[in-house]
Amino acid sequence: MATNPGLTAHIRGLKEAKAAFQALPEVFRERLGDATETTVREIVRGAQNRLASSPSIRTRALYNAVIWSMSRKTGRGRAGISNVSIGAGGAEARSDKPSQRAHFVEFGTSKMKAEPFMIPAAESQIQPYLDRCRAAGKEAERDLASGRFV
Numbered sequence: 803m804a805t806n807p808g809l810t811a812h813i814r815g816l817k818e819a820k821a822a823f824q825a826l827p828e829v830f831r832e833r834l835g836d837a838t839e840t841t842v843r844e845i846v847r848g849a850q851n852r853l854a855s856s857p858s859i860r861t862r863a864l865y866n867a868v869i870w871s872m873s874r875k876t877g878r879g880r881a882g883i884s885n886v887s888i889g890a891g892g893a894e895a896r897s898d899k900p901s902q903r904a905h906f907v908e909f910g911t912s913k914m915k916a917e918p919f920m921i922p923a924a925e926s927q928i929q930p931y932l933d934r935c936r937a938a939g940k941e942a943e944r945d946l947a948s949g950r951f952v
Contacts (some may be wrong), residue, residue: 833938842870842879848923867900
């Protein structure tokens with residue numbers, strides 16, 4: 803089966819990537835969006851699994867702060883640590899911002915061994931994401947051929 807030369811492009815930079823994504827037929831944007839959303843969800847799940855099995859993590863604050871977001875308009879997905887404050891009740895309660903200490907867990911400190919959770923979770927999804935994108939392209943081609951999307 804021949805590839806569609808109209809869907810082949812050399813892309814450099816975020817601006818060009820956004821423009822190339824917007825130029826795709828709707829069915830391709832939808833299918834690639836599904837692949838991206840699945841991937842960012844899997845990154846979060848992997849990061850949370852690593853945190854849950856970490857012997858040095860004593861609360862679920864960092865675990866609960868690992869989040870994902872997806873923009874269907876741009877096709878961009880993100881996985882990371884939310885910038886929320888988690889406070890215990892009372893006037894003297896100190897606020898905890900997991901986003902301000904997550905890098906200490908990921909990379910370690912002079913007093914604490916590194917316990918990577920985000921980088922391994924993201925790296926584990928590189929090949930699955932490429933596979934999902936290939937499958938999304940094939941599904942989109944089938945949808946176009948069947949006339950489901952115009």
